[in-house]
Amino acid sequence: MALSTAAAIVSEHVTTDVVMVNLFPYRAVRYQADDVPTTVIDGRKGIVGSVPEAAYVGAIVAAAAGDVCRSERMR
Amino acid sequence: MIDIERTLGDLAGPVTLRYYTSDVESWYSAAERSLLERIAGVSPKIRLEIHAGRWDPEREAAVGIARTPAIVVAGERDTGIRYYGLPDGYELEIFLGVLRAVSGHAPALSAESVACLRALPRPVHLEVIVSPT
Numbered sequence: 001m002a003l004s005t006a007a008a009i010v011s012e013h014v015t016t017d018v019v020m021v022n023l024f025p026y027r028a029v030r031y032q033a034d035d036v037p038t039t040v041i042d043g044r045k046g047i048v049g050s051v052p053e054a055a056y057v058g059a060i061v062a063a064a065a066g067d068v069c070r071s072e073r074m075r
Numbered sequence: 076m077i078d079i080e081r082t083l084g085d086l087a088g089p090v091t092l093r094y095y096t097s098d099v100e101s102w103y104s105a106a107e108r109s110l111l112e113r114i115a116g117v118s119p120k121i122r123l124e125i126h127a128g129r130w131d132p133e134r135e136a137a138v139g140i141a142r143t144p145a146i147v148v149a150g151e152r153d154t155g156i157r158y159y160g161l162p163d164g165y166e167l168e169i170f171l172g173v174l175r176a177v178s179g180h181a182p183a184l185s186a187e188s189v190a191c192l193r194a195l196p197r198p199v200h201l202e203v204i205v206s207p208t
Contacts, residue, residue, distance in 0.1 A: 004203045005173045006182035008155045011192035017141070017202045020160025023103070024142065033204045040202040057188040064195040 003056045004039055014060065079117055082171045086120045087179030093124045093147040095140055100127075107144055107161045114171075120178065150177035163207040 008016040021028045021036060031038060031045045039047040039056075041063040047056060094111055096104045108125065115123035130143065138147060139157065146158040154177055162170035176182040184192075 002169050002173075002203065003184075004201045005154075005156050005169070006176065006184050007192050007201065009173075009176050009182055010184060010189045011195060012152075012155075013195040013198050014192060015139075015155030015157075015198065015200050017157045017159060017200070018162070018166075019202060019204050020158075020162070020166070021204050021206050023144075023160035027202070028204050031202075031204065036204055036206040038204045040204070042200055043202075053185065053188055057184075057191055060199055060201070061191050061195065064197055064199050 002037070003053060004037075007057070007060060013064070077168050077171065079114060079171065083114065083117050083121070083174060086118050086175065088150060089120050089122065090118075090174050090178050091122045091124065091147075091149040093126065093138070093149070094144070095126045095135070095138065095147070096144040098127045098129060103161065104144055107146075110161065110163075110167075111146070114174070121174070148173060148177055150179070161207060166205055166207045 002018075004016045005018065007014040019027050021033070027033075028038070031040050033040075033045070033048075035048050037050065038045065039059075041047070041059065044063075046059050046063065092111055092115065094108065096108070111123055111125075115121045135141070135143075139153075139155070140147065141157075142159060144160065148154055148156040148158065156173065156177075158170065
């Protein structure tokens with residue numbers, strides 16, 4: 001299963017919206033999401049494409065710690 | 076072809092799907108409703124609630140949805156997972172996996188990842204933009 005939903009299942013601190021781009025294309029436009037999947041973390045484009053679990057969780061942890069930019073470096 | 080019956084045949088616990096949609100049916104909402112009814116029909120552990128109505132800001136805020144159609148996925152607790160749109164194609168396979176995990180089958184995350192996610196110092200919201208292909 002997807003890491004985004006798995007994160008929400010194991011942690012009460014994580015909520016996850018899964019948005020079908022065909023029905024809500026404006027969400028992709030808003031975040032300039034040219035590729036899928038794109039994960040937006042707290043309203044900021046965070047992870048593009050499929051990445052290893054450690055990198056994905058690391059990006060979430062970094063965002064929670066206030067270092068969202070780190071997730072861009074982890075791509 | 077995804078075998079829904081086989082995938083959801085051994086759910087560990089209850090799963091509730093709350094489907095919020097417009098009271099004016101469209102081809103899209105009919106397809107989504109049909110899929111959810113089919114999913115709910117394969118296991119007595121799945122409860123489907125259909126809320127068809129006009130946009131109600133107070134209710135949607137209380138439920139925690141941003142737009143419709145929306146599917147709220149809950150198990151023993153509200154997982155905070157919201158699906159916006161019909162999870163078709165590969166996304167259906169992932170959606171069924173979510174239902175299994177919500178029912179109590181632990182998702183395949185490492186113990187280290189689980190510990191990190193549970194120790195987050197504040198809430199984090201993810202929005203994942205996907206294509207149902």
